[in-house]
Amino acid sequence: MEKNNQKQNQIQVELTDEVAEGTYANLAIIAHSPSEFIIDFIRIVPGTQKAKVKSRIILTPDNAKRLLLALQDNIYRYEETVKNGGGGSSNPFGELIPPFGGITGEA
Secondary structure (H helix, E strand, O other), X not given: OHHHHHHHHOOXXXXXXXXXXXXXXXXXXXXXXXXXXXXXXXXXXXXXXXXXXXXXEEEOHHHHHHHHHHHHHHHHHHHHHHHOOOOOOOOOOOOOOOOOOOOOOXX
8 A cells, every 4th residue: 555655756857958958047035025045047158247046946945955965965966976086176165265245135
């Protein structure tokens, strides 16, 4: 009976070729209201005055918390891989450069 319930609760996720290519972003701006979190993923090109929002994701507070926990778990696993000789920097986030000059966001 337990196996049957697990099969009924599975969600099949479809990934189109276009979405699978991904969209590069090098900045995220997060805003919130009492009922939702808005994350704008932005691509900044050096030497330009404008930055374009490439994707906007709107989440409920509960789903924002789930995203936070999933990111924390994945970062932890990534860092453990690096410590065990998996390549990459031993401190992957230690050299982050803050966004340059006066970028503000509104949601």
